[in-house]
Amino acid sequence: MPMGGEACPRTPELARFLRWADAEDPDLAMGWRLLAATGMRRGEALALRWRDVDLDAGRLAVRRSVGVVKDKGAGQRLVEGPTKTGQARVVDIDDDTVAALRAYRAARASLAPLLVRDAALVLATLDGRHRHPERYSRRFVEQVVQARKAVGEDQLPRIRLHDLRHTHATLLLAAGEPVKVVSERLGHANATITLTVYQHVHPGMGREAADRFAALLEG
Incomplete structure (x- = not known):
């Protein structure tokens, strides 16, 4: 969940941060944009390969994830394996993200x-290796701190890297995107998980559903 009890960034705040990051460090900004635009988990994004990305079709395949394995007395190593659910998924990406990926490539x-x-x-x-997931998250937090100083602390909440995933889901659900669609994008095992995690997104959904039913009943 968001740091310090603050909410996930709203659309203008997220857009403001991504613009700042792109001007500050385009290489890192691509990762932040990709995570925000797809809802992928950190390890999934860091294991994504170019053969998984179809820029012409505007979609990517999430097939694997990379994580840190700590061996007692032997340090740690990065290990690539399946996604959290063990299943691959295809995620559509918007035109702006496609354009950003083309420029980045x-x-x-x-x-x-x-x-x-x-x-x-x-x-x-730059030497073609996996980025270290934990260091990647720390780098994001550092950039958020820098961005808040640059654009104003009231213009951007304090967030962690994982909050980009929460933001992706929250904004889509609040905009009325079907839970099943959001669940598939996030790679949840089923839509029930999505409903449970994000039941706070729109407290008035039940009332709206009741009103819609009444309207249908009345013709």
Whole structure:
């Protein structure tokens, strides 16, 4: 949940942060935009490969996730495996995110062709490796702190990286997107999980449903 009891950013706040991040560090900003636009989990985004992304069709396939495994007395290592539910899913992406990915891919290709091979990680480090999930989250928090100083603390709530996923779901549900559609985008095992986690999003939904039924009944 959001840090310090603050709400997830609303649409203008999120847009403001993404614009700031893109001007500050386009490489990191692509990751933040991708997470916000798809609702992917951190590990899923960091395991995404270019062969999973179809820019012409405007969709991507979430097939795997990367996480940190800590071995007692032997440090830690990054391990790639299946998604949390063990199932792959396809997520549609909007035109602005497609355009951002095209520009990001072109910029990466100018640095090193190996960074845009089909098997290459979309959000790889410059040497083509997985980014460390925990360090990636810390980098996001650092950027949020910097952004709040730059644009005004009242213009952006304090958020964690995972809150981008919450924001994605919250904004869609509040806008009336069907729970099943949101659930599929998030990769929840079923829509019941989505309903349980986000039942707070629109407390008046039950009343609106009752009013709609009455209107239908009256013709």
